[in-house]
Structure formats: structure tokens, C-alpha cells
Amino acid sequence: MQILTKNLTPGLTFFEQEKLVALDDGEYREIDPRHSKLGAAIAKGCQQFGIKNGSVVLYLGASHGYTPSFVSDMVGEQGLVLCVDVAPRVVRDLVFVCEKRSNMMPILENASVPSALAKRICAVDVVFQDIAQKDQVDIFLRNVDAFLQPGGFGMLAVKARSIDVLRNPHDLFREIKRRLDTTPGVTIVDYRELDPFEKDHAFFVIKKKIEE
Numbered sequence: 001m002q003i004l005t006k007n008l009t010p011g012l013t014f015f016e017q018e019k020l021v022a023l024d025d026g027e028y029r030e031i032d033p034r035h036s037k038l039g040a041a042i043a044k045g046c047q048q049f050g051i052k053n054g055s056v057v058l059y060l061g062a063s064h065g066y067t068p069s070f071v072s073d074m075v076g077e078q079g080l081v082l083c084v085d086v087a088p089r090v091v092r093d094l095v096f097v098c099e100k101r102s103n104m105m106p107i108l109e110n111a112s113v114p115s116a117l118a119k120r121i122c123a124v125d126v127v128f129q130d131i132a133q134k135d136q137v138d139i140f141l142r143n144v145d146a147f148l149q150p151g152g153f154g155m156l157a158v159k160a161r162s163i164d165v166l167r168n169p170h171d172l173f174r175e176i177k178r179r180l181d182t183t184p185g186v187t188i189v190d191y192r193e194l195d196p197f198e199k200d201h202a203f204f205v206i207k208k209k210i211e212e
Helices: 037-043 066-075 088-100 136-147 169-181
Strands: 004-006 019-023 026-030 056-060 080-085 104-108 124-129 148-159 186-193 201-208
Touching: 004 066, 026 066, 037 066, 037 148, 037 186, 037 201, 056 066, 056 136, 066 080, 066 088, 066 104, 080 088, 088 104, 124 136, 136 148, 136 169, 148 169, 169 186, 169 201
Parallel strands: 056 080, 056 124, 080 104, 124 148
Antiparallel strands: 004 026, 019 026, 148 201, 186 201
16 A cells, blocks of 8 residues: 655655655655554554645654655645654754745754743644653643644554553553543544554544534
């Protein structure tokens, strides 16, 4: 199964594992699910995640920009990807990608402190998080509460070993699912375990409820 996005910057590649595919209506890029949690989730059957043309996406844990660059393709020229990472060395690499993609904005900031982010961003349509920290679920929910618009989608890539290296990942995933199920204002709309692409990883998609 090929996962393709129409290349927003035809002829340009940024990553060694990047593959360009020429089709009748233009140039496409292939997402490698072994290097992208979003790609792995799509390969495992996830279809409802809220990213569409014109979306504003808050991407927490953008790293060098591999998956964010595909999100950039998905949202198109009218969309925006706010790429947040806390590591200066990583953000330096990310800047080179963003310079060629006008709908990507690099932000050097700590995602665990939404109040600091609030000075630089506005409400968003999608929150995507790929952060390997022990409190990654707490960080996700704080940012969903702070920035995600009602009716918007949140995606959480969970690395079990970053939360508890000794615990059975499946038990941990079930606990996270129960927590999200009981969090006021959000509904789980999809859940996938990412084996064999990403060992001991899971992917949750939530939707923020619209207040009546």
C-alpha cells in the first residue's frame, strides 16, 4: 500500500528516505510508515484524523520535519503547520524545510508549557503530538484544552516505553484509552496499535466536542 501526498514543492526532497512518484496529475511524495507515526496509523487503517486542505495544524514534537512536511502537503497552500520542538539542534534542521514550504512555521518552544506557546499561536483545527516523554498524555490534553477548536481533531502517538519501560504496553494503552474516554469534552474516534511499523506504539484520534 502506497501512502502518497501531492508534493507542495515539486522537484525538492529533504530526507534520505523520501521517494517521489510521478503521476498524471503531478508529483507525489510517498510516506514511509516505518519513519512516520501518522504514516503507520494510515497504513493500519486510520482514516478519520481531520487534516484537510486549509487546516491549521499544531504539530508538537516536529523533530526534523519528516512527517510535518507531509502534513504540509495535506493542508495545502491555504493551510498552516505550526511545528513545535524543544531541541535547538533539531529546530535548526527543521528551519531548512520550512524555508522551502511557506505553510510551515518552526517554533522553538516547550510543548509541555502551553502558556508559553499561547504567546505565539492561535486556535487550531488539529493538534498532533509525537513526544516521547513520561507525561506525554498530560501534555497532549493540556494543549487540546488550550488550542483545539470545538469540533477539531487531536492525534496522539504514544510510545509506551517512554512512559513505563517495565509495563506491558497493551495494558498501558488500555489505561490511556480509559483516561481519554473519561476526559470531559473529548471523544475517541479512532485507535490503532502501530506494530509492525513502530514497536510498542499506539495512535489515538480524538475529537473535541462542540459545546451546546
